Amino acid sequence: MSIWEYANPTKFMRTTEGLLPWLVGSAVICCVGGVVWGFLTPEDFRQGSTVKIVFLHVPAAMMAINIWVMMLVASLIWIVRRHHVSALAAKAAAPIGAVMTLIALATGAIWGQPMWGTWWEWDPRLTSFLILFLFYVGYIALWAAVEDPDSAADLTGVLCLVGSVFALLSRYAVLFWNQGLHQGASLSVQSGERMSSVYRYPLYVAMLGFFLLFLALLLIRTRTEIRRRRLAALQAREMRA
Secondary structure (H helix, E strand, O other), X not given: OOHHHHHOHHHHHHHHHHHHHHHHHHXXXXXXXXXXXXXXXXXXXXOEHHHHHHHHHHHHHHHHHHHXXXXXXXXXXXXXHOOHHHHHHHHHHHHHHHHHHHHHHHHHHHHHHHHHOOOOOOOHHHHHHHHHHHHHHHHHHHHHHOOOHHXXXXXXXXXXXXXXXXXXXXXXXXXXXXXXXXXXOOOOOOHHHOOOHHHHHHHHHHHHHHHHHHHHHHHHHHHHHHHHHHHHHHHHHHHHO
């Protein structure tokens, strides 16, 4: 069985119908469990209770970047293989990614104000994240502005390639530029830089929850986009008849 079989809209709809309830249930359990567990952790000796916003900020920031990467892959599949499901999946993912980016920016400002003494700083990572959010908005607007869906998929695919530079900068800005207020990665493989296990384990659960939530929302929105495309095709056929 080839993975490309799921590029068939009928196969995709039939497969995801049974998967969705499990995804939604798992996402709710992990999201609620991880965030509640995180907010029940003790206060940090430096940042106090403000550190607990990490359980929203880090998963949202992680998904904001990775959703754009997923859109890039889906767009490339559309450009190379012309599979409509991949183009519709990229379209469906964009509003979810925009919301995740907005959550990351908002929680970062709330977290940063008591730590830095300001709600906003033109820090490399913050700036690249803001630009990434604008790319999300532009991507959504471009889909809405172009009437022909295939042309819209082509143009947004090109936009996705350009925006990927800022997704990369958002992920590695702290490594590219040593200056800036933003801290390094919250999770590190180096033992000396690791977050305490008291915070790390609930953060893992929250991150898994955000990932499953994205998958559930992505499937729901992609299924909706497929139905819209089918409806538009039926209406066009009736108009020609």
